[in-house]
Amino acid sequence: MLVLAYVKNSRTDSAIEAFKRAGDYGFRLSALSCNPMLSSLVKDGKIGVVEFVYKEMIKRRIEPDVCTFNIVINGLCKVGKLQKAEDVVEDMKAWGFSPSVITYNTLIDGYCKMGRAAKMYKADALLKEMESKKIYPNEITFNILIDGFCKDENVSAAMEVFKEMQRQGLKPGVLTYNSLINGLCSSGKLDEALGLRDEMLGAGLKPGIVTYNALINGFSKKKMLKEARELFDDIAKEGLAPSVITFNTLIDANCKAGRMDEAIALRSLMLDSGVCPNVATYNCLIAGFYGEGNTEAARNLLNEMKDKSLESDLVTYNILVDALCKKKESRKAARLLDEMFDVGLGPSHITYNTLMDGYCREGNIRAALNVRTQMEKEGKRANVVTYNVLIKGLCQKGKLEEANGLLNEMLEKGLIPNRTTYEIVREEMLEKGFVPDIEGHIYNISVSS
DNA sequence: CTAGGGTTAG
Known part of the structure; x- marks a missing residue:
């Protein structure tokens, strides 16, 4: 008791x-x-x-x-x-x-949310395994898988699971549709997302605030701010209330479009609606102001946060580090890392990568490489972005041998170059008068695009 | 006992 x-x-x-x-x-x-x-x-x-x-x-x-x-x-x-x-x-x-359905659902969700290659393959294998043991998947099982595939940027696989679910006589619910709509929105397939919303209405399911947030996010990321705003206005008409996330999504979209006045107006509307801004709200606005070089406004917002005793988080610091780096004040940015340790927010990969990028922009490759050493001392291994930043920095300094060395090193470590890696090297080759042979092969190194 | 939305770097 x-x-x-x-x-x-x-x-x-x-x-x-x-x-x-x-x-x-x-x-x-x-x-x-x-x-x-x-x-x-x-x-x-x-x-x-x-x-x-x-x-x-x-x-x-x-x-x-x-x-x-x-x-x-x-x-x-x-x-x-x-x-x-x-x-x-x-x-x-x-x-x-x-093991029960719940055991399997839990495990499947675990694999879905794990950051590893072939995780969805494993999740799918568990589904097959449970079926073979006559433990039948329920709506939750399918929702987990659908969301997993969507987050894995594999909406077509998610749609297959969606069909399978219905074949088994299970009815998709609001959560099912939300996952799919979010997946479609994230991959820019807005028409299909709207189609699913209509389908869900036809099935007698009412889109909720999460549905709207997913749609607004989709339109925002495509810079279709007018449409995003229209969806926002629909929310009230449907008798729903916008959430912090609704506002943050729209505020961020406007900040990224350089429409700071509109972003600030949205924040006022937010306050009037009784929705309390959180750290993310401030992060969007602060990044927006720094983006247009308005250091003063950004500073004011930081002070405002202090007044409201809203704590800066890792993202806030990353924004500040980035802002200083862009102003060619990477040394100052480096000092911010010490402050981060002091307040118990250890720098992340993003923090270190941002700082390295700052040093590289200032042509200080040595300092950038030192940051990498410091990062690895913290037990954080260089990731693809780390290599991209350093390779780009070395290329711009004309140190092609070293850049090539790093490229090889990243491949040896089993890191898969991404599109940015490819673009950095390709640009460098073109500049030097080389012609990249076929897409995917640069400097005789096979690159996954 | 199991499932959904937003924020930073490249």
Whole structure:
């Protein structure tokens, strides 16, 4: 009862303490109190503690039920520890429990959200596996897969799953349509997205604010601001209320289009509508003002954030680093990294890549290479963007040998060059009077385009 | 116990 009470009052730490003490006294708790505790630990992302409690339960002979295993599997999936999650599935079988639809859904979602090649192949294989074991996928299974394929920029695969779902007699819901509409919007297929919205209306499903946000985002990314705004005005007509995300999407679109006055007007509208701007709102506006060189306005917004005690996040810092770099003040930007460590926001790959790009623009390749060393000391390995930045910098300095060396190095490390890599090298070759032979082959190196 | 929308770099 004590453990449960603490969990219900969001005092997970005390719940853990009570759980430990119960063990010290030799009381054997049950899944009844352990499961909710595990759930809230998963929600808080405290996966280490989840693993501790799980092991402790086994040690103390507290009998887990199907939910216990599913909760632990979900926790491990959420932090990308898929291998460990699979191990728990084995534990579960050893205890005489068969993985349920929920177990499979959880695992499939884990693979879908994992950043690895062939992840969707693995997710699809799990679907086949569950079907072969006569555990039938439900609406949630299909929604997870559809969203996974959409996020993997494979809308056609998502559409196939959508059809399969209907073949199996399952009705797509608002979530299903939202995932597909979002996928289509992200790949610029706006007509098809609008078509699906109509289809969903025909099926008696009402588009929600998420549906509108996806559509507005689609039009915004295509710089079709008028259409985006019209959709925004439809929201009220449908009796829905725009969310922070609706406003942020539109504000960002206007900032990127250099329409700062409109962006600011939207923020006023936001305040009038009782929607509170968050860090992302400020980030969009600050990046917008820096983009048009209005340092003063950007500074004011930063101060405003402080007044509202809204904390700068990693993105805010990345914007500031970028702004300084673009002003050819990369040294100052470098000092910002120290501040980031101080406030407990460790620089990300983006931060380091941005700074390297800044040094390269100033022609200071040495400094850029030093940043790379610093980054790797932080345990962050150079990624494709890192190489792109450095290769570009070296090319512009005429240091082709070194650039080529880095290109080889990235290939040796198994990093796949992207379109930008290809364009940097191609441009360099053309300038030097070389003719790239066929698309995909540059300097005799095979490049995936 | 499982599923959805926005923000930075290249």
